[in-house]
Amino acid sequence: MLSDRRPILLANARIIDPSRDLDFPGDLLIADGVIRDTKRGIGAAGVPEGTEVIDCKGRIVAPGLVDMRAFVGEPGAEYRDTLASASQAAAAGGVTTIICQPDTSPAIDDPAIVDFIMRRARDTAIVHVQPMAALTKGLEGKEMTEIGLLKAAGAVAFTDGTRSVTNAQVMRRTMTYGRDFDALIVHHTEDPDLIGEGVMNEGELATRLGLHGIPTAAEAVMLERDMRLVALTGCRYHAASLTCRESLEILRRAKDAGLPVSAAASINHLTLNEIDIGPYRTFFKLTPPLRGEDDRKALVEAVASGLIDIVMSDHNPQDVETKRLPFAEAAPGAIGLETMLVAGLRLVHGGHLSLIQLIAAMSTKPAELLGLPGGNLRNGAPGDVIVIDPDTSWILDPAELKSKCKNTPFDEARLEGRVIRTIVAGRTAYEYASA
């Protein structure tokens, strides 16, 4: 930890709290690990003795991000990322809570493993870590996990990671059972049979590159089925990563019908498109795949309108052994914990989203959906707060990234804005060196 638990006053800040729709110049006081006060002119005089006073010089103070989907390699694939290395990356990116995914080895499908993750995170991670548990045993899509016991152990939601449950009967029963525990089911909506040999978005570009395509229907078919099962069962449901216009229409109909559904989009699908693949660049091979520009635009509009509730990093570390391969053979995934906010700022600078919308989608809404106490700056909320300089311009050097893997699609990209300070439970977990 960089600093002890002295109270912290963030003075002269632009305070953004989407939970109350607030965006105003003021000060924020954190003491005993929680937010004590946010208002205009608390000033150095109005704080407890020993308070660390930080002049924010008009920069943004916002609730720390809650990243709804991050793949961490611990246990079983520590070369990808450990809870410790992922948490370092998270802190540098303004993420104060990581929601880690259960496709570890062994999978998080047993309460003892939930317990392991939480203890391990407590001892080694510098941000909060909350695990999702597997929806089916061994992520095999056949038998439901111990939803009740897993939830009691601390699992915040249930998912099979990047796998879809293809058996509709298994999905229906799991939803029906899960509803009794008020479980949130998070589902990757891609029909594996329709994916087939596909490795990128189906269309002209795939045809030119001689790569097999994945149609948007692979996603829409699975989402449509799920919406009908939600209507049948009443289970709380969250679509893990939507990518196309067709899916948005399905989601809109479900929401209009009052179904308990929500959805996320990854920062990659909001800021990149299939053309970025260019000459077979495997860092842009993702699951689900990057789509065309029309779909990307539709997705951004859906975040602005609130149809898409959440924006997540989809952090998925892969090393050179799994990426430096022919495109079809390379593993999908991109790291994102460290860049999700700055990549999101591109949408703000471009006038497509307001800052408050972006912070809501990356912090307030995921915290609310998962029932976590963060994601807001109310008095008594956890002292998970970030300071952002929205305008500083820099070029991303992958060597400086804290994740163990460097598979970033923003390799040497010019970025505008950066996280200056990340405070977790009232302690500074990250501070940008030359701030």
Added chain:
Amino acid sequence: MNIAATSSFVLNRRHLLGIEGLSRDEIVGLLDLAEEFVELNRQIEKKRTSLRGRTQINLFFESSTRTQSSFELAGKRLGADVMNMAVSSSAMKKGETLIDTAMTLNAMHPDILVVRHHASGAVELLAQKVDGSVINAGDGAHEHPTQALLDALTIRRNKGRIEGLIVAICGDVLHSRVARSNIILLNALGARVRVVGPSTLLPPHIERLGVEVTRDMREALHDADIVMMLRLQRERMNGSFVPSTQEYFAYFGLDQKKLAYAKPDALVMHPGPMNRGVEIASSVADGAQSLIREQVEMGVAVRMAVLEALSRNLPNA
């Protein structure tokens, strides 16, 4: 008779990874150079010395008989030391990656690597890691540039031109690198290209590559000057992409009856190896309008031209 080289064409690039990106002048330059080698290859004395001292490695991650032997002969006739490596049977089975294999071979200082791989883009990836010239001998469903060049040479020698010809490419376009390279090349030289096949074997948005698309052989072959057949892989015949070989032959197999839709002097091509009775009837494959054996001959000449034109651009050339 001794044939002296007259063309001084140099391919001003290090690698030949695809037809995409080649200019019209580069394509024509290669074809003109290849013409000279056609004549040379018909002499008793077929040897040249322009690649003497050069090492050419044929690195085939996917088995091939005709392309590999064609490149081997081409290299030898130009005086290069040629080594064949069938990687599918050796290193890759021991877990060595594509990049490792490339680096290992690179340490032996080959001047030219001829590479075939089952994955689209793999040859380009390999080219980034080696010092010599890389020639794409087929990567996945992406490109097979020397096949398109030899097809163009064959057409040009028989029709006197390519511009304005109607070329129908028939069959499994989806999985075909030959089709992609040919579409790009024929368009660059001003031909009118049609593709035809069952919709399951036509890639989405193929029309954006500048071709007319149809599912009807009669329509595709109407007034065609060239009918180019594609091979249908065995594993795609029975139910996965088409229901059966019988049905495929009935609708898309080239027999005398369908060939009659084309111009009377239309010529038939096939990159080989053929499935007789699946995509092409024997009577057509062996008939008077068939150029299939000539394509093989042109293959050696075109590959000599590519090797020669690239080597003229190598350091110390």
